Amino acid sequence: MSAFLTMRTTRLHLPALKTHHIKLAAALLCAVAAGDVLAQAATRPAAPAAKPGAAAPAAAPAPAAAAAAKPSTGFLPPASSDAKVIDSVYVIVNDEVITKREVDLRVAEITQQARASQAQLPDADTLRRQVVESMITQRAQIQLAKEMGVRVDDTTLDRAIGRIAEGQKMSVQEMRNQIEKEGLTFAAFREQIRNEIMTQRLVEHEVDSKLQVSEAEIDTYLAAEKAAAADRVEMDLAQILVRIPENASPEQIAARKARADEVARQLRTGADFGKMAATYSDAPDALKGGAIGWREPERLPTVFSTELRKLKAGQVTPVVRTNVGFHILKLIDVRPLKSAAQQAEQAVVEQTHARHIMMKVTPAMNEDEVRKRLLDFKAKIEAKQANFEDIARQSSQDSYASKGGDMGWLFPGDTVPELEEAMKTLKPGEISGVVKSQFGFHIVQVIERKSEDVSKEKERSAARQVLTERKRGEALEDWSRQIRDRAYVEFREDK
Structure with missing residues (x-):
């Protein structure tokens, strides 16, 4: 099962993993913004190795010191029981390092996963270059997120990890035990999830918030989709x-x-x-x-x-x-194959034109008094001793008062559930009993009802979503490339 997983800040969507893949999931969770290495291998040639830029610092920080200063944003190798193991700096990204061991582990994990899924891989040198480029971009994105003040508090992180564990059908403690059993510290796993959430928040601010789809683009897309469907x-x-x-x-x-x-x-x-x-x-x-x-x-x-x-x-x-x-x-x-327009089922919804009078409990009027007054209003309106609109203008305590209580045409879900349930039982012209909601106490009158086909709106909404995702992919690739190009990158060891 694929471990190239996608995580969003608003929701975590991870397919069920075999327990021995949890470590791999952690290792690859940060690949969302940079793109999947295997996809890169299939869609474009390998990028050439970057040449050293400006002069390196007089003495590169030792990997251990760098890790202590800033948590690694890539795969963190398990703590070794052998104190003689010596890692080496592979590449410097701004003021942080990626070690040779991190690169080796990432390449090994991707190779193993690709073989399990029978995916095609490039030659070893090309794969390694692509893995390193992905890690550089990921590291630079995390650095930018921190510079811009993007933070993920522990409460948000705990909820995210809880959703991951739930997706694996285990408790957080069971997932932690499995992670540590396979050699990755839980602290490292938490840091990787935190970094992924930070990256996604950065993408939402820098990319997603700037995406726009015009009505003309939707028209063009639907016309093209209809024409293309003729041959599919x-x-x-x-x-x-x-x-x-x-x-x-x-x-x-x-x-x-x-x-x-x-x-x-x-x-x-x-x-x-x-x-x-x-x-x-x-x-x-x-x-x-x-x-x-x-x-x-x-x-x-x-x-x-x-x-x-x-x-x-x-x-x-x-x-x-x-x-x-x-x-x-x-x-x-x-x-x-039918076009989207042909496939769109007729989506008929019932709209209700309604008005209401709302009153609140105050120090001068308790709940019983509010209820009695609303019932008095209802009785006068039904006896034609008063007009609904006039009473609403004089006594209703909400923004609709100036409109005689008229709430306009309402789709299902447009108003609070209590009013919606009350309206369902009324025929046009009828007035409800007193209804309590979070805003106060109401009487509501249904004026009329009508049914409307909203399939066209659904079709255009689906088209907008497709176009937004298409633009997002292009914008994300451009943005990621800009982040990579702006980063100071120096290779410290030949591959």
């Missing part, structure tokens, strides 16, 4: 998965492969796919005949989409290997 398809799929056990031996993998091959052979000779899935598949959808529904091939892993595009409806793929196991997919049917 979606596929109705089913699958059979022969899962590979965790930490499987070569013999176990071979046995599972043989099982998948036998299933494929039977399918080629006419066996029913649904029955085979129910009998042999380890996937959750096995009892549904392996059905996984309609999917866009562009949203599937490349190893699947490549094979599926070769098929006609009713055909099955050969056995496909992933880090999860051995898959056989069936292409049940193909249909043109």
Whole structure:
């Protein structure tokens, strides 16, 4: 399972990890702003090694001293029981150092994870350069966050760590025990999480707050998306998965492969796919005949989409290997993909036009007196002895008083829950009993109701989100590059 994890300050979203991956998660949590090293390897050539800049300080700080002065923002190696182990300065980033051991550990962890997920890696020198560049950028971002006064208090940090532990289905103490068992101190883990939150807050201030999407951009996107959808398809799929056990031996993998091959052979000779899935598949959808529904091939892993595009409806793929196991997919049917506008379900919501009178308890009027007065108002209005709007203007104690208590057209959720619940029981023209809310005591009258289709608003909102994420990716890359370019970087050891 991938350990290239994403964490936000407003929420932590971490997929469930095997316990032996917790250390790796900690090591890589700070990779969000700098980007995934594997993604860099796949999308652009390696950056050349930076040349030494200005003259180095007369004496570079010893790694231990630097670590004491400022906590490391990258992977912190476990405390060694061997006092003779000597680390060396690998690169200086402004006034901090990244040690050779930190680099070696990061490279080793990424290599191990890539092999487990069968991801492609560049050659060793290129990978090392990319890892170092990522660590430099991360370090420079943390330094900038501290310079700008970005802070993460212990309460926020404790909550974040609590959410991480909850995501791993363990208590904080259990997670701490596992982390320390695998050689990483819990203090180092906390510091890495703190640094990630600091970085994300910095990104929100420096990048996210400046992103804007115009209505014209949304119009252009929707038009292009509609045109592109004409040439795109979606596929109705089913699958059979022969899962590979965790930490499987070569013999176990071979046995599972043989099982998948036998299933494929039977399918080629006419066996029913649904029955085979129910009998042999380890996937959750096995009892549904392996059905996984309609999917866009562009949203599937490349190893699947490549094979599926070769098929006609009713055909099955050969056995496909992933880090999860051995898959056989069936292409049940193909249909043109609808555009976002076509896919948008009609979203009809009911709006309520209402008005109210609100009064508060005061030293001169207790709760019983407030309730009695509101009920008197209701009785006079219903007896046509008084007008709702006039009483609201004279007696209501809120900002709607000047409008005769008219709150306008309300969508669900626009007002406090107590008023909303009261309005649901009223017919147009009816007045509620006394309703208590956090603001005071009310009587509310429903004037009229109408239904409105908001699917267009939903469609435009989705388009805005896509465009914002697209702009964010570009802006984040540019910003990260600027941070890296402004940093004083000096390599102190040949790679």
